Amino acid sequence: MESEEGAKMVENRVTLTPSKYSKRVLLKSILVNNDGGREFLGQRVIIGGWVKSSKEKMKDLPSPPPEAAPKKDEEPRDASCVEILQTRIPFFRTIIKVLTGHYYPQEKAATTWFATPTLPSIAYLQVNDGSCVPNLQVVVESYLAPLNQLTPTGTSILVEGVLKQSSVQGKHVVELEVENILHIGIVDHVRYPLAMKKIPVDVLRGFSHFRPRTITVASVTRIRNALTHATHTFFQNNGFLHVHVPIITTTDAKGFSEMFQVTSLSGKADKKDPKMTDDIGAVNLEVIRAAIKEKSNKVEELKRSDSNKEALLAARQDLKKANDLALQLEGQEKSKPGTSLKVAEVDFSKDFFGRQAYLTVSGQLHLESYACALGNVYTIEPIFQAEKTQNIKHLAESWVVELEMAFADLEDVMNCAEDYLKFLCQWVLEHSSDDMEFVYKRIDITSIERLQLLVANSFEKISYSEAVELLKKVTDKTFKAKVEWGVPLTEEHESYLAEEIYKRPVIIYNFPKEIKPFHMRLNDDGRTVAAIDVVLPKTGTLIRGGQREERFDMLSKRMNELSLPKEQYEWYLDLRRHGTIKHSGFTLEFDRVVLWASGLFDIRDVVPFPRSWGNINF
Structure with missing residues (x-):
């Protein structure tokens, strides 16, 4: 009876479908539901994304079986060379640590065979593909790839594996146990700007692409x-x-x-202000000063309120241009009295x-x-x-x-x-x-x-x-x-x-x-x-x-x-x-x-x- 119910559950289970134009499954389809992805346990999927954070730990290996006690009727035998060497392994390791600079007297000497630096390890990656808020925990063993390539923040991966119940109790319901790595996009950890844990939003504006x-x-x-x-x-x-x-x-x-001008002409393409020019197209200082006074009055009228920001800002910019032009002409008149400033005309009929x-x-x-x-x-x-x-x-x-x-x-x-x-x-x-x-x-x-x-x-x-x-x-x-x-x-x-x-x-x-x-x-x-x-x-x-x-x-x-x-x-x-x-x-x-x-x-x-x-x- 129980087997029949289990078969029905498997038959009615929702199957994760890859994206139409990619072989990968979006993390949103796994994680954004009521049970956090529990209904997809056991399914094989391909996912891709970027590593948000990671941690690595040594893999737990089974202890070697204890030596069997010699039988009473069994005579003692001579130890082989291999067996003698095995008994001296801790001694040799100590010598190697001293020679390589990795020996610390305060540490306890290693007494078990699985404490070597070549131990297999596991990386727990928090991966996000941009489809949702939560991350998927991705578990990768060191035999699949060098873990130092996978663990830096920002690394991109495309991996295949099986969804299993999370091995660590906490916020994760499911995790992906990786069986095959299809792609690794490595990161230069020193230069990658998001390697820091917390970055203010105003600093992020300088990295719009990341x-x-x-x-x-x-x-x-x-x-x-x-x-x-x-x-x-x-x-x-x-x-x-x-x-x-x-x-x-x-x-x-x-x-x-106040508009941005579109032009293919080189040089200044601003129209001259007719209020600032005389009949021969030259700028007269008295005309400019009169225009400044008129423009100043307009600004003062608009300054009573900032609701009509467009009109006020346009008036201020207009006034600034007039003041800049007056200063330019005053400087020119000091060096060459009686001269007037010519305003460059732009022939827009030649523009794009x-x-x-x-x-x-x-x-x-x-x-x-x-x-x-x-x-x-x-x-x-x-x-x-x-x-x-x-x-x-x-x-x-x-x-x-x-x-x-x-x-x-x-x-x-x-x-x-x-x-x-x-x-x-x-x-x-x-x-x-x-x-x-x-x-x-x-x-x-x-x-x-x-x-x-x-x-x-x-x-x-x-x-x-x-x-x-x-x-x-x-x-x-x-x-x-x-x-x-x-x-x-x-x-x-x-x-x-x-x-x-x-x-x-x-x-x-x-x-x-x-x-x-x-x-x-x-x-x-x-x-x-x-x-x-x-x-x-x-x-x-x-x-x-x-x-x-x-x-x-x-x-x-x-x-x-x-x-x-x-x-x-x-x-x-x-x-x-x-x-x-x-x-x-x-x-x-x-x-x-x-x-x-x-x-x-x-x-x-x-x-x-x-x-x-x-x-x-x-």
Whole structure:
């Protein structure tokens, strides 16, 4: 009866299947289940990975059998030469140790035959292949390979063996007893940067090519992958089409961005500022000083709040260029009085594209053209911002999720933003539970609860005007920036609303038109636009967007107010000239979502290869 039950258990047992495009079995399929891999005991598998840690010990061998006592009727016999030599082995070993420098008088003399340095040994390797948090214990005997090649941290191995119950009681349920070694990728232990036991995350940034081998970065990468998968799943399930938008563009999607220029021309390719040049193309010092005063006033206006960071930073950079040019000309005039500084002109008709081109700061405008033909569309793309800041939440190259919905208004886009964020959190909780458990234990104990609360609670919706009035009534806190209507809300203001007043995500809508991009739809009051900010507790604003201005005359008027070059946006205006529709969309800062979910502090630690001001490794 027992044999029949055992046969049924073997018959019903799940068999480990190698990866489709590799002969190896992923460690996740062995270790990430309820019993830690016990159901796979006895199965033969091939696994590959990198050694995280190791230990080696001498193999226990059976003691030699005791000598049999001579029989009474057996006469004593002469000892052979071999037997005499065997009895002298301890003596010879002592002489060898003295001669080789390995003899220590305080040690007890070896008295057994198996205490020689040539004893067989066993290595216990903790191996991880990047598919999950836990390591698999891999047991290798010294007869298979030199263990000093296997034990250094970072060594890669591909081995074949049998899964057995762990020989050491502890956190391991199963271990792999190796029978065949297929590959060893040795490590230069002295030069390998991860040979140290603990390395701070800021130091790891200098080794972007190795840091995925750490548990923390590996977990964050898998969480990032889950969020990407969830994004595609959400939009595909809700009828959106995925569209690739260009990275190289001629258009500033925001109207005030500091952009990276793309050129194949050598030399300086900056446009000269017409406010700083006279009729003959030379720079006049008085004109520069007047421009500096004008630019300084603009900076002071924007300094009252740091919420509109793009506009403030652009104004500061513009002022710096003017000051640098003034200093250059002052120095030249001291050496040669009466001279003026010539500004080099660049003929962009000879450039690769025949005109000025930039790395995109947003694919929204291009995405709108597809929404106006195909309906609901989305993209996951990199954007580039040439802002010289070391803000822990800012990168020069970052990733965003952008979407546009045809025939959708402000309420539609608010509902979509809420549903999307809830879907992301629920997906990560369900599909990255082991990584989130690691984050909970090692990085942020509030991480799982934070995601659960977002899923469980509805978002609060308030207008910008209501937010200003609420913040003005706050008496238990003094804000760094003054709260008044018409001034951008700072991160401090928005965080206070989400964390202290409502204690849940907040959607703020209907902002003053002066603090939002030119393409946001003007409301009937003529003062505000149909824009939204989605603010989460403990992280700040993750989503910005709203309803787009679909009326040609309103959009054209707004562009005139901001002195935007219309030739750059003629194609965008065409969408309003021909078959215009009501449409809405938003941009989600994808890297910040990963930062929020993982509980880390600096955005550079959640991006595979971070690029920021003054920092690029390769």
